[in-house]
């Protein structure tokens with residue numbers, strides 16, 4: 001058990017879910033502290049029947065903290081992680097800033113738990129769109145070696161924070177009322193629309209979100225030869241990311257075998273009966289910690305190809321749940337009091 005734990009970015013959307021999960025999952029600790037930016041410092045958080053004052057994130061604030069779970073924007077993580085490490089605190093970081101650092105393990109507990117134990121004070125949690133895809137690729141990779149992936153994402157507005165979810169409602173209302181609306185969180189109106197850009201232009205016409213799916217997948221599966229071609233799209237859905245995934249494997253995996261592999265994998269659930277209209281949908285996965293797979297079928301255009309549909313709560317397994325599960329791995333491995 002860690003004696004003193006902290007949530008960094010405690011007042012944000014994912015920070016709020018981390019708080020809920022720590023209670024739901026009875027995460028062990030003696031003392032808990034809540035850190036956030038200067039703007040939120042001084043506010044009060046109710047947790048497990050007690051009131052806590054949110055502390056400002058400063059280098060000194062990390063003294064005495066043994067484990068911090070961080071969910072902050074990248075520039076904040078760049079700053080606070082070295083402060084925490086210098087104070088002897090182990091960090092599980094949800095931001096994108098440290099993920100591709102070769103000294104930092106990037107972990108999905110159901111996929112590469114062993115990597116967590118190589119940490120040097122910091123473990124990164126992957127981007128939400130990567131996590132659900134790699135969870136589903138892992139059993140296929142183990143069984144038949146994944147060679148190539150073509151993925152199209154349908155990403156919910158919650159991926160852009162509470163402002164994104166609010167903007168979906170406001171923009172939709174304005175569109176229905178025929179009123180003017182100026183988007184702030186998204187670069188275009190999200191109401192009754194799709195935006196085929198998430199993040200900034202990064203490489204050869206691909207966005208930062210898309211390149212995360214390429215690089216993080218290879219790092220987590222420990223295979224630099226896997227080819228990934230992503231298209232990331234923001235859709236007018238409040239929460240839960242969906243993905244259409246086409247996989248080519250070295251050895252042919254039949255639909256029946258894939259269904260069995262998915263069903264036997266912890267963290268994955270299969271809902272797959274198109275004839276009865278049964279498949280995973282964002283509205284049914286909201287608030288769930290599992291990643292859902294459906295529409296499993298042979299890719300008719302490719303000899304060793306499989307096609308399937310994947311839905312996951314991006315705020316939970318795509319962010320908060322994965323980070324808390326990493327912390328639980330450390331506890332199970334005997335983190336000392």
Ligand code: 2RA
Nearest residue numbers: 127128129155159160
């Ligand atoms: C998004 N993947 O959905 C991002 C959040 N990390 O915008």
